[in-house]
Every structure is written in structure tokens, then in C-alpha cells.
Amino acid sequence: MPAVDQSPANRSLRSARLRTRVTLALAIAILIPSMYGFAGKFYEFLHLVRGESDGAFAVAPILNYLLASGGFLLLLLWATANGMFHDIERPKHTLLDREQQLDAAQRRK
Amino acid sequence: MSAAETRSEEITPPQDLVDTRLVLWYFVAACVFLLISMLGGILMALQLVHWNPLAGLELFSPGRWRMIHTNAVAYGFLANAFLGALHWAVPRLTMHRVASQALSYFIFLAWQAIVLLTAAGVVLGPSFQDQAWVAEASRNLGISMSLGAQGLEWGETPFWIDPVALLGLLLVAVNFMVPIAKAKGPLYVTLWYFMAAFVWTFLTYAMGNLLPEYTVAGTSAGAIGGLFIHDLVGLFVTPLGWGLMYYFVPIMLQRPIWSHGLSLVGFWGLAFFYPLQGIHHFLYTPIPMFLQHGAIISTIAVELVVTTVVINFFGTLWGQGRAFVDNLPIRWFYTGMIYYFLTCLQCSMQVTLTFQKLIHFTDWVVGHAHLVMFGVFSMWLFGVMTYLIPRLLNRPWYSHKLCEWHFWLSAAGVLVMASDLILAGVFQGYFWAALQPWDVSVVASQPFWITRVFAGLAMFGGFLCFLYNFWMTWSARSHV
Numbered sequence: 001m002p003a004v005d006q007s008p009a010n011r012s013l014r015s016a017r018l019r020t021r022v023t024l025a026l027a028i029a030i031l032i033p034s035m036y037g038f039a040g041k042f043y044e045f046l047h048l049v050r051g052e053s054d055g056a057f058a059v060a061p062i063l064n065y066l067l068a069s070g071g072f073l074l075l076l077l078w079a080t081a082n083g084m085f086h087d088i089e090r091p092k093h094t095l096l097d098r099e100q101q102l103d104a105a106q107r108r109k
Numbered sequence: 110m111s112a113a114e115t116r117s118e119e120i121t122p123p124q125d126l127v128d129t130r131l132v133l134w135y136f137v138a139a140c141v142f143l144l145i146s147m148l149g150g151i152l153m154a155l156q157l158v159h160w161n162p163l164a165g166l167e168l169f170s171p172g173r174w175r176m177i178h179t180n181a182v183a184y185g186f187l188a189n190a191f192l193g194a195l196h197w198a199v200p201r202l203t204m205h206r207v208a209s210q211a212l213s214y215f216i217f218l219a220w221q222a223i224v225l226l227t228a229a230g231v232v233l234g235p236s237f238q239d240q241a242w243v244a245e246a247s248r249n250l251g252i253s254m255s256l257g258a259q260g261l262e263w264g265e266t267p268f269w270i271d272p273v274a275l276l277g278l279l280l281v282a283v284n285f286m287v288p289i290a291k292a293k294g295p296l297y298v299t300l301w302y303f304m305a306a307f308v309w310t311f312l313t314y315a316m317g318n319l320l321p322e323y324t325v326a327g328t329s330a331g332a333i334g335g336l337f338i339h340d341l342v343g344l345f346v347t348p349l350g351w352g353l354m355y356y357f358v359p360i361m362l363q364r365p366i367w368s369h370g371l372s373l374v375g376f377w378g379l380a381f382f383y384p385l386q387g388i389h390h391f392l393y394t395p396i397p398m399f400l401q402h403g404a405i406i407s408t409i410a411v412e413l414v415v416t417t418v419v420i421n422f423f424g425t426l427w428g429q430g431r432a433f434v435d436n437l438p439i440r441w442f443y444t445g446m447i448y449y450f451l452t453c454l455q456c457s458m459q460v461t462l463t464f465q466k467l468i469h470f471t472d473w474v475v476g477h478a479h480l481v482m483f484g485v486f487s488m489w490l491f492g493v494m495t496y497l498i499p500r501l502l503n504r505p506w507y508s509h510k511l512c513e514w515h516f517w518l519s520a521a522g523v524l525v526m527a528s529d530l531i532l533a534g535v536f537q538g539y540f541w542a543a544l545q546p547w548d549v550s551v552v553a554s555q556p557f558w559i560t561r562v563f564a565g566l567a568m569f570g571g572f573l574c575f576l577y578n579f580w581m582t583w584s585a586r587s588h589v
Contacts, residue, residue: 023370026420030378030413068312072305072380084295088373091297092365095202099360102123102201 016089126200129501131213135193136494136501138221140576142185143487145228147569149178154565157558168232176231176258176265182482183263183341185224190490191349192220192281195303197497198356199285202300208287216280223266223274230267231258261334263341264317271318278314282307298372302352305380309344313337328395332388335396335404339387342481343411348379350486351418353493354442358425361439361496362432367424371417378414382407389460393469405460412457419450437512441492444520448484452477455531467542472557473534480527483568488519491575498579507581511574518571526564533557 079085155161156171163169196213200206207213234257237243243256258265266274286307289300296304317337321330359366366372388396388404422443426432432439455477458464468474495512499505506512533554540550 019368019370022420023368023374026371026417027374030374030410030417033410033413068309068384069381071308072377076377076380079296085370085373087295088370089365089368091295092359092369094294095297095299095356096359096363096365098204099201102126106123 019089121204121206123201126204126206127197128207128210128213129197131210131217132193132196132497133501134217135189135196136498138217139186139189139193139490140579142181142189142224143572144576146178146181146186147565147572149174149181151562151565151569153178154558154562158555158562167236173232173235177228179263180227180231180265181224182487183346184227184266187346187482187486187490188220188224190494191346191353192217194353194490194493194497195285195349198299198353199288199303202297202356203288203292205288205291208284212280212284216277216284219273219277219280223270223277226270227266230256230270231265234258234267259318259322261317261321262338264321264334264337266318268318268322271314271322274318275311275315278307278311282311297355298366298369298376299352299356301373301376302348302355305376306345306348306352309340309348309384313340313344317341331391331394332396332400335390336384336387338390340384343379343383343386346482346486347383348376350489351375354422354446354489357438357493357496358422358442361436362425362429364425364429367421367427371421375414375418375421378417379411382410382414386411386460392460392462392465401462405462408460409457412453415450415453419446422446437509437516438492438496441488441495441516444516445485445488445492448480448488448523452480452485455480467538468534469538471534471537471541472530472554473538476527476530476534479523479530483519484523484527488523491515491519494575498582502582504582504585507578507585511578515571515575515578518567518574522564522567522571526561526568529557529560529564 152161152163152169152174153171161171163174196207234255237256256267256269259268285303289296289304292300313336316333317340320333325333355366355372386404386408388400389408392401392405394401423446426439426443433443434440459468459473459477495506495515536553536557537550540553
């Protein structure tokens with residue numbers, strides 16, 4: 001049986017793969033049922049607006065939600081288009097680098 | 110921008126980035142309001158065991174004190190402590206100062222005035238309501254002139270303060286969004302949470318304080334009220350709280366968050382599923398059932414989102430579990446996270462119609478609220494203060510033992526209080542379901558309410574330890 005490469009680089013690669021898989025699995029597990037539930041309820045709402053007096057009643061809270069969520073959908077699209085999620089793990093390292101520099105600068109003062 | 114590029118950047122000295130004096134002032138203001146809020150809570154608890162020390166004083170009647178208790182904790186303690194922490198975290202995350210230091214000080218003073226005027230309105234408003242000039246002004250201006258509290262939980266801020274508070278929130282957003290806009294490269298998850306909080310808090314406050322007052326009425330206003338109550342927790346307190354955790358936990362553990370990608374799943378999940386769930390406060394009301402069902406579904410979706418966040422933080426702690434014991438701020442943070450997970454689990458059960466039949470209007474809800482607001486967000490902020498105050502004063506804590514007492518009295522006190530009230534809620538629910546007279550449930554609640562007094566006193570005692578420690582640490586500094 002070939003020996004498993006235990007070098008730090010390989011461990012780091014495996015850890016990154018695990019993170020990616022867990023992130024994708026949780027994203028799918030959350031987003032699909034949630035979107036399904038939401039879409040179903042929204043479909044019901046459209047029927048209500050057209051057919052029943054209750055529909056008009058519900059317009060205010062739904063509009064509130066759509067205005068807020070619509071804004072965030074646009075923000076999500078903008079962020080994706082501007083490469084905010086291109087190297088998705090980088091910001092967490094940048095944070096620690098900056099903190100170390102700031103603390104070092106503080107000590108030098 | 111890579112890490113190497115960051116290193117080569119000209120680093121602004123931290124003392125030029127962060128106004129430590131202002132951070133400290135915010136923390137002091139937060140502590141003053143928490144002291145008032147906790148005193149209000151104790152008075153309420155004493156009143157329920159028939160020992161109201163202020164009986165007969167109209168201005169300090171329990172109904173008014175209760176509003177002081179909730180408003181002082183939300184707008185006095187949490188908002189001030191968050192603003193202080195933001196003044197530390199945002200400049201260090203973005204490497205840019207806030208938009209204007211003068212504006213920061215103006216906001217600080219204006220916010221204290223808003224909270225104090227709210228308290229004045231709540232306490233004094235009803236007593237002045239019958240004055241002739243009030244009725245005359247109402248006639249002349251053509252608007253309701255309710256000097257006291259507005260009739261909405263957590264939206265009691267009198268109507269004449271609402272526009273000023275909204276302006277204040279707008280200025281807060283501008284002051285912090287400028288440095289965030291200047292930040293280069295992909296944003297760290299904390300900044301996503303902060304940006305969302307600035308937008309959401311403004312919109313939520315406007316929705317809850319203006320729409321039911323001036324436009325929608327009746328049950329429709331009830332639906333808006335439900336959204337407001339819950340969005341104030343989920344869209345003001347939650348994003349700021351988690352944003353701070355994503356900032357402080359990695360720098361204290363000296364290791365990055367386990368998965369930044371997963372943290373973004375948590376953020377966007379909150380963004381899309383949270384805003385609709387507030388109506389779960391009004392299940393079994395005349396609000397259309399499809400809206401109630403929508404609120405239930407989005408609540409359960411948010412609980413899944415919360416699970417990802419908790420997994421991410423415990424993944425970060427993995428292999429450094431000793432920090433939970435040795436590092437006090439980390440202990441505050443992770444204890445708060447455990448309580449957060451428990452409270453969200455509880456939430457996903459209590460929003461079901463079956464559960465609501467039993468616990469609606471009972472002390473279960475009060476226990477849940479204390480677990481969230483004290484057990485989670487207040488404990489996180491205590492952790493932030495425990496970490497930052499020695500750095501701000503440039504001195505270690507006067508007494509580490511008092512820090513430990515603060516933690517244990519708070520953590521144990523809130524756990525006892527929440528468990529006690531949750532259990533009381535179940536008993537009350539069964540009494541009502543069995544169609545027992547109201548008095549029977551009140552008498553049966555006494556042991557729970559007495560326990561609540563002692564749990565509250567323990568939490569208050571812990572906070573007094575913190576205040577004394579803070580004072581002694583500060584005084585020691587001035588003698589250097």
C-alpha cells in the first residue's frame with residue numbers, strides 16, 4: 001500500500017478540500033429546502049393577491065420583505081461580479097496579518 | 110491584495126486609527142444603562158412576588174419600569190456597547206479611520222440624549238398627557254400627541270423622538286460605511302455583517318416606529334409589529350454580534366476562522382431568510398395563515414443557517430479547547446454561542462403551531478428572551494469588554510478573580526433564570542389549557558418567580574463585580 005503523504009502541504013490541501021466539501025454540502029442542504037419552502041409560500045401569496053381579500057392585507061409585510069431582500073440580491077450579484085468570492089478564504093488570512101501588524105506597530109510606539 | 114502586499118502597505122499606527130477614548134466612553138455609557146435596566150428588571154421581579162418597593166409611586170409604576178428595563182437594555186446597553194466595539198473593529202479591519210471623528214462624538218452625545226429622552230417620555234409622558242396644551246397642539250398639528258410610549262414592544266420610543274433616532278442611525282451608517290467602502294480586496298465576513306446591520310437597523314427602526322403609527326392599522330399593524338420585534342433582534346443585534354465574534358475569536362485564538370466560505374453561507378442565509386420570520390410572534394391570530402406558515406418555514410431555515418455558524422466556530426476552536434478554560438473572553442464568547450444554539454433550537458420548536466398552543470403568552474417567552482439578550486449578546490459584549498478594557502486603559506484588570514465572579518454569576522444566573530421561566534411557561538400553559546382560573550396559574554407561578562428573583566440578583570451581583578473591577582482598573586490607571 002502506498003504511504004500516505006503526511007507533509008504539511010498535503011495536510012493543508014486535504015483540510016482545504018474538506019472545508020470546501022462541508023461548505024458546499026451545508027450550502028446545498030440549507031439553500032435548497034429553504035428556497036423550496038419560500039418559493040411555495042410565495043406562489044400561494046400570488047394566488048391570494050389575485051383571488052382573495054386576504055391578499056391585499058398581506059401586501060405590506062411582503063413588500064417590506066421584498067424591498068429588503070431585493071436589495072441584498074442585487075448586492076450579492078454585485079459582489080459576485082466584482083470577484084468578492086473569487087478567492088473565498090483569503091480575507092481570513094488578511095485579517096490576522098493586519099492584526100499582527102497593528103499589534104507590532106502598537107508595541108513599537 | 111495578497112498577504113504579502115498587505116505587509117508591504119504603509120500601516121497606519123493603531124493609535125491614529127482607533128479613538129480609544131471614545132470606545133471607553135461608549136462602554137461606560139453601556140454599563141450605566143445596563144445598571145438601570147437590571148435595577149428595573151429586579152423591581153419587576155420583586156413586584157411579581159408581591160414585594161414592590163416602589164408601590165404607590167405613579168412615576169415608577171411597574172408598567173413604566175418594564176419599558177425602561179427593555180429599552181435601556183436594547184438601546185442603552187447593547188447599542189452603546191456595539192458602537193464602542195465598532196469604533197475599535199471597523200478601523201482595524203479596514204485600515205481606515207471612521208468618516209469623521211467629530212461626527213463620532215456628536216453621535217455619541219446624540220445617542221445618549223435619545224435614550225434618556227425615551228426614558229423621560231416613558232416615565233413622564235403619561236403623567237403630562239392630560240395637559241391642555243397637549244390636546245391643543247394635537248388639534249393644531251393634526252397628529253396624535255401621545256407624549257408617552259408608543260404601543261409597540263421595543264418600539265415604545267415616543268413618536269417625537271423617532272425622527273431624531275432615525276437620523277442618528279443614518280449618521281452611524283455613514284460614519285462606518287465610509288471606511289468600509291475604502292477597504293481594498295474581498296471583504297471579510299465581519300464587514301458584510303456590519304454593512305447589513307447598518308442598512309437593516311435603519312429600515313427595521315423605520316418600519317416598526319413609523320408604519321404602525323401613521324399608515325397601517327389593525328391586524329396589519331400587528332403583522333408589521335411582529336416583523337419589527339423579531340427583526341430588531343435578528344437584523345440589528347444578531348449581525349453586529351456575529352460580526353464581532355468573527356472578528357474577535359480568530360484574533361484571540363491566533364488562527365483563522367475554520368471556513369470563510371461557510372461563514373458567508375451563514376451571512377447570506379441570514380440575509381434572505383431572517384426578514385420574514387417575525388410573524389411567528391403572532392401565530393393563531395387573524396393574520397393570514399400563509400404568512401404564519403411562511404414565518405414558521407423561514408424560522409426553521411434560519412435555524413439551519415445558525416447550525417453552520419456554530420459548526421464553523423467550533424471548527425475554529427478544534428484542537429485549542431484549553432482556551433475555553435484559560436481564556437476568559439473566549440469563555441464568554443463560546444458560552445454565549447452554546448446559549449445561542451440552545452435558544453435557536455428552542456425557537457425552531459416554539460414557532461410550530463403545536464408548541465404555540467401551549468406556550469403562547471406564558472413566561473416561556475420571557476425565559477427565551479432573557480437567554481437571547483443576556484445569555485448571548487450581553488455575554489458576548491462582556492467578553493469584548495473583558496478583552497478590550499485592559500487594552501484601552503493600557504493596564505491589566507484590577508482583579509482577575511472579580512472577572513471570574515462576573516462570568517460565573519452571569520452564566521449560571523441566566524441559565525437558572527431562563528430554565529426557571531421556560532418551565533414556568535409550560536406549567537402556565539397547562540393551567541390555561543385545562544381552563545383553570547387565571548388566579549390559579551398566578552399562585553402556581555410563585556415558586557418560579559421567587560427563583561427568578563434570586564437568579565436575577567446573581568446576575569446583578571456579577572455585574573456589580575464587573576463595575577467595581579472596571580472602576581478600580583480605571584482608577585489605578587489615573588495614578589500612574
